Amino acid sequence: MKDVIEVKSLRKEFKSYSSRQGLKGAFRDLFTRNYQILRAVDDISLTIKQGEMVGYIGENGAGKSTTIKMLTGILTPTSGVVTVNGMNPHKDREKFAQTIGVVFGQRSQLWWDIAVQESFRLLKKVYKVSxxxxxxxxxxxxxxxxxxxxxxxxxxxxxxxxxxxxxxxxALLHNPPLLFLDEPTIGLDVLVKLKIRKFLKEMNERYQTTILLTTHDLTDIEALCERVVMLDEGKIIYDGQLGQLRRNWGEGKQIQFLFSQDIKRVDIENLTAGLEVEWVQPGRPFIWVANVRNDENVMSDLIGRVVASHKIKDISINEVSTEEIIRNIYEEGIAVK
Incomplete structure (x- = not known):
């Protein structure tokens, strides 16, 4: 498989200006302005091969959208090398645009006041599709x-x-070999999300369409992508298989208890004192979730103590979710490369 995206030491910096206080400060700003350099993308290197479906994830402000804009030619990098479909995105704009499709969840490429099919006909002319x-x-x-x-x-x-x-x-009208999706399912209901995921899988299988997906909805990543790239403060902290990330950082279990009555945190923590357990309340009444190691003795002891002391309506044992794994990585600042 050939490399569709090649990024080496990519960096993007912005100037952030600040205003001085008062009339005197405003007058000084007319001549000299205070600013600081913010590095949105910090020397990242990345290679994506044809036919891959890659999840590009990170917290707000991590640099995801900035990276996408450089890969699509919207922004010019401060430094580094970007090659997409064998071209420089911001230098070969017209030719390059014929080889990519882009969907930004909060922006539209369709004309607002005309019928959808008329927008399609206009795009057909733009992309010179027979x-x-x-x-x-x-x-x-x-x-x-x-x-x-x-x-x-x-x-x-x-x-x-x-x-x-x-x-x-x-975005797929001209059947591009590369598709960028930036929050494509934001605000959508479950049925629409399922339809879009199924369609993207079909396009990938049928045409070997390469897809780079940026989203905060990790169910999209789990449904579509085998590989994930995690970004934090402009740097790549993990690039590898989603399954490997789960095996390395998701070895624990989540035991969910549905109690017959409300239980206070102090009571349940005292009950399981001495056990390696983290209690989380997901926001629903009478429900507590215990995060524990995947150890039969620990889980048996935990369940035994809780059941012996409180009336339980239901118990479920689940693998630690991908969302929980990634949340822990960002909160604890773990280097997972």
Whole structure:
């Protein structure tokens, strides 16, 4: 498989200006302004091969969207080398745009006041797609995303879920080999998310479309991506298989107890004193979750103490979720490279 994205020592810095207080400060700002250099992306290196579906994750402000904008040619890097589809994204803009599709969850590439199919026709001209290629490819896309009934409706009259399905179809109208998705399922209901995930898997299998997915919804990552890249303060702290991340950092279990009555934290912590357990209350009444090591003796002792002291309606034992693993990594500042 060839390399679709090659990034070496990529850096992006911004100037952040601050204003002085008062009239005197405002007058001084006219001549000299205070500023500091903020490094949004800090010397990252990354390679993505054709056909990969990669999850690009991190907290707000970690540098995810800035990276995507440099990879798509919207922003010029401060330093470093970026090669995408064999081109420099910000130097070969027109030619490069023909080889990528982009969906930003909070921005639209469709025209607001005209019918969806008219937007598609305009994009067909922009990307110079032949009638035959358009018909062969878009029939499958429209059917898979179930947007046939929406084609004659103005974009402004679509729901969020309907619009996002049309946005995805528009991004894939010219059947690009590389697709960037930045929060594509933000605010969508479960059924729409499932439909979009299924479609993306089909596109990847059918055309070997390379997908770079940025999202805060880790269920999207788990459903689509085998590989994840974690970013923190502009640096890559993990690049590898999602399964390996779980094996290395998710060896514990989560035991969920549904009590018959409300239990105070101090009572349940005193009850399990001496055991390596972290108690979490997920915000639902009468429910407590114990995070413990994957040790039969510890789990048996824990369950025995709780059941002997309180009436229990239900107990469930689960693997530690990916969301919990990643939350712990960021909170504890673990270097997982």
């Amino acid at each position: 009638d035959e290629d358009y018909k062969n490819h878009m029939e499958h896309v429209i059917e898979s995303l179930d947007i046939g009934p929406l084609l004659d409706k103005p974009v402004r009259k679509l729901s969020l879920g309907q619009r996002m399905r049309c946005e995805l179809a528009a």
